[in-house]
Amino acid sequence: MPFEWALGALEHLPEGIEPYEVMQVLSSTRPRFPVPAWSQGVHTLTIWGRADSGRALVVACVKRNGLDYDIAGARELHGHECDLLEKWEETRRDEQG
Numbered sequence: 792m793p794f795e796w797a798l799g800a801l802e803h804l805p806e807g808i809e810p811y812e813v814m815q816v817l818s819s820t821r822p823r824f825p826v827p828a829w830s831q832g833v834h835t836l837t838i839w840g841r842a843d844s845g846r847a848l849v850v851a852c853v854k855r856n857g858l859d860y861d862i863a864g865a866r867e868l869h870g871h872e873c874d875l876l877e878k879w880e881e882t883r884r885d886e887q888g
Contacts, residue, residue: 793858793859794814794817794859794860794862795855795859795862796810796861796862797861797862797863800861800862800863800864803864804865805865805866805867808848808866808867812842812843812844812846812848813842813848813850813865815843816838816840816848816865817840817862819840819841819842819843821840822840822879822883823838823839823840824838824839824840824876825838825839826838826839826849828851830863834854835852835853835863836851836853836854836860837849837850837851838850838852839868839872839876846867847868847872847873847876848865848866848867848868849865849867849868849872850862850864851864851865
């Protein structure tokens with residue numbers, strides 16, 4: 792599933808989030824939690840996961856064509872979102888033995 796940055800997305804990353812962290816989440820061998828969402832009337836795939844540092848991020852992607860997606864933005868997970876990701880990660884670990 793190839794990812795490319797949408798026009799202007801890099802310029803709108805929140806302060807402190809580095810593009811390489813976003814790419815680490817998307818290319819990680821760790822489990823990533825796909826969460827469908829809607830943003831401004833557009834179907835978006837959000838991917839919740841961790842950068843190599845362990846930092847929890849949500850990355851918003853919009854389908855371009857086929858299996859290709861544009862990265863629309865990213866931000867840190869907060870409060871209950873972190874709890875949900877941790878519970879999901881525990882479930883994945885339990886399933887994998």
